Amino acid sequence: xxxxxxxxxxxxxxxxxxxxxxxxxxxxxxxxxxxxxxxxxxxxxxxxxxxxxxxxxxxxxxxxxxxxxxxxxxxxxxxxxxxxxxxxxxxxxxxxxxxxxxxxxxxxxxxxxxxxxxxxxxxxxxxxxxxxxxxxxxxxxxxxxxxxxxxxxxxxxxxxxxxxxxxxxxxxxxxxxxxxxxxxxxxxxxxxxxxxxxxxxxxxxxxxxxxxxxxxxxxxxxxxxxxxxxxxxxxxxxxxxxxxxxxxxxxxxxxxxxxxxxxxxxxxxxxxxxxxxxxxxxxxxxxxxxxxxxxxxxxxxxxxxxxxxxxxxxxxxxxxxxxxxxxxxxxxxxxxxxxxxxxxxxxxxxxxxxxxxxxxxxxxxxxxxxxxxxxxxxxxxxxxxxxxxxxxxxxxxxxxxxxxxxxxxxxxxxxxxxxxxxxxxxxxxxxxxxxxxxxxxxxxxxxxxxxxxxxxxxxxxxxxxxxxxxxxxxxxxxxxxxxxxxxxxxxxxxxxxxxxxxxxxxxxxxxxxxxxxxxxxxxxxxxxxxxxxxxxxxxxxxxxxxxxxxxxxxxxxxxxxxxx
Numbered sequence: 001x002x003x004x005x006x007x008x009x010x011x012x013x014x015x016x017x018x019x020x021x022x023x024x025x026x027x028x029x030x031x032x033x034x035x036x037x038x039x040x041x042x043x044x045x046x047x048x049x050x051x052x053x054x055x056x057x058x059x060x061x062x063x064x065x066x067x068x069x070x071x072x073x074x075x076x077x078x079x080x081x082x083x084x085x086x087x088x089x090x091x092x093x094x095x096x097x098x099x100x101x102x103x104x105x106x107x108x109x110x111x112x113x114x115x116x117x118x119x120x121x122x123x124x125x126x127x128x129x130x131x132x133x134x135x136x137x138x139x140x141x142x143x144x145x146x147x148x149x150x151x152x153x154x155x156x157x158x159x160x161x162x163x164x165x166x167x168x169x170x171x172x173x174x175x176x177x178x179x180x181x182x183x184x185x186x187x188x189x190x191x192x193x194x195x196x197x198x199x200x201x202x203x204x205x206x207x208x209x210x211x212x213x214x215x216x217x218x219x220x221x222x223x224x225x226x227x228x229x230x231x232x233x234x235x236x237x238x239x240x241x242x243x244x245x246x247x248x249x250x251x252x253x254x255x256x257x258x259x260x261x262x263x264x265x266x267x268x269x270x271x272x273x274x275x276x277x278x279x280x281x282x283x284x285x286x287x288x289x290x291x292x293x294x295x296x297x298x299x300x301x302x303x304x305x306x307x308x309x310x311x312x313x314x315x316x317x318x319x320x321x322x323x324x325x326x327x328x329x330x331x332x333x334x335x336x337x338x339x340x341x342x343x344x345x346x347x348x349x350x351x352x353x354x355x356x357x358x359x360x361x362x363x364x365x366x367x368x369x370x371x372x373x374x375x376x377x378x379x380x381x382x383x384x385x386x387x388x389x390x391x392x393x394x395x396x397x398x399x400x401x402x403x404x405x406x407x408x409x410x411x412x413x414x415x416x417x418x419x420x421x422x423x424x425x426x427x428x429x430x431x432x433x434x435x436x437x438x439x440x441x442x443x444x445x446x447x448x449x450x451x452x453x454x455x456x457x458x459x460x461x462x463x464x465x466x467x468x469x470x471x472x473x474x475x476x477x478x479x480x481x482x483x484x485x486x487x488x489x490x491x492x493x494x495x496x497x498x499x500x501x502x503x504x505x506x507x508x509x510x511x512x513x514x515x516x517x518x519x520x521x522x523x524x525x526x527x528x529x530x531x532x533x534x535x536x537x538x539x540x541x542x543x544x545x546x547x548x549x550x551x552x553x554x555x556x557x558x559x560x561x562x563x564x
Contacts, residue, residue, distance in 0.1 A: 074130065
């Protein structure tokens with residue numbers, strides 16, 4: 001029997017004999033499948049998707065804000081990917097198999113590169129989650145258009161988390177390091193997005209953080225360097241990948257890639273820190289967009305609807321809310337001319353917010369209702385309809401913007417200025433306004449009932465006791481700003497909603513001059529409208545007259561006066 005010599009034995013091609021690139025592909029495919037099956041990644045993906053849905057399920061799709069919401073939600077998956085890739089790269093250390101792997105033909109450098117490439121599967125998953133969310137929003141009558149750079153920011157954040165996890169495993173091989181880094185990054189994001197926000201403190205430096213939110217500023221007015229920020233994140237991913245590979249003997253491709261990535265990182269970072277162009281001042285942009293909306297208004301009967309560019313599909317929704325209010329008003333009481341003009345009220349302009357103050361717009365006129373850039377949907381539809389309808393009803397009953405919300409002198413014992421706001425509590429016209437807004441739709445009526453029950457205005461107060469007030473934080477701004485309606489008046493309006501709308505509308509028409517008179521009290525309204533409400537005895541309307549104060553929910557000191 002002839003023994004085989006090395007020259008006669010045909011070598012068996014195994015993974016160890018393949019070229020380095022092929023070995024990286026094989027290992028990356030194996031590690032990628034394992035990574036996608038890890039409970040940490042699956043939980044992170046589920047929580048990210050749940051966050052997207054939870055943050056937007058009660059608001060109508062506004063795609064130039066939803067893209068940022070999707071990226072913010074993917075921060076959860078990015079953190080989960082960091083922990084999962086770090087644990088995968090430390091697997092051999094935890095299982096004490098480093099010496100065994102050292103005897104294998106695959107060098108450590110190839111295994112590190114494969115770990116970095118395995119993140120691609122989770123990045124693709126992040127893209128699928130963002131795409132599914134966008135399709136869900138597109139199916140619900142969206143407005144505006146998304147920013148593709150914002151949409152790609154979420155997957156880039158996931159790639160950043162994965163590469164950071166591998167780099168930490170190579171340079172700080174301990175299972176306790178990655179969780180500490182996740183907590184530190186979470187604290188950084190909290191500081192940037194909740195504490196610093198749009199304030200002057202931090203300025204443009206905040207863009208060196210992985211993610212920066214919109215902070216309540218209208219996207220149309222916000223100068224976001226999204227393209228440069230995406231380039232910054234991609235360069236940071238490349239730098240972290242090279243840092244992980246430099247744990248092994250350096251090669252020319254790694255050094256060249258690291259140098260190019262650092263160059264792009266510095267270029268993109270510098271572009272983000274560049275001061276804003278004065279020509280792009282948000283106040284000027286707001287004036288330009290408002291003028292464009294005024295030039296493209298739509299007339300429907302006696303109402304003019306002016307939507308900002310990109311929001312035109314909302315006109316039908318506004319008309320469906322405004323028309324039921326006008327239909328219940330006496331012909332002589334309908335505000336004419338009535339304009340529903342969308343505005344940036346309620347948003348913060350960056351140029352002013354950078355100095356610690358909110359953005360302001362021109363004061364609305366007596367015949368204007370100004371909805372903002374938010375519209376309710378599903379469970380939030382009732383609040384939105386009620387708010388817009390209440391703006392129209394308030395105009396009809398004569399609640400004037402004069403003196404409704406203005407600076408007041410420093411309150412006794414307080415430092416600085418407070419705010420003076422008017423309240424129609426105790427006035428019959430507040431009952432009429434609340435009923436008009438509530439009868440707009442079933443969802444609007446349900447919202448009013450829920451607010452009365454939640455804020456405790458269900459029974460009439462005893463004589464001489466201040467009535468509880470109900471504050472309606474309305475998404476649609478109207479000329480009188482924030483009104484604190486009497487809780488009892490709101491409860492009476494709820495009782496009126498249980499009666500036939502045509503019957504109440506007839507009584508309102510017959511007694512309109514009396515009901516819209518500020519001197520008419522709620523007790524008199526009960527008699528005129530035939531409301532069967534228990535526990536009469538409303539205190540005089542001036543119980544909370546000029547000089548009375550209370551603190552708002554945000555700690556702001558208010559001085560409440562009776563509405564003129």
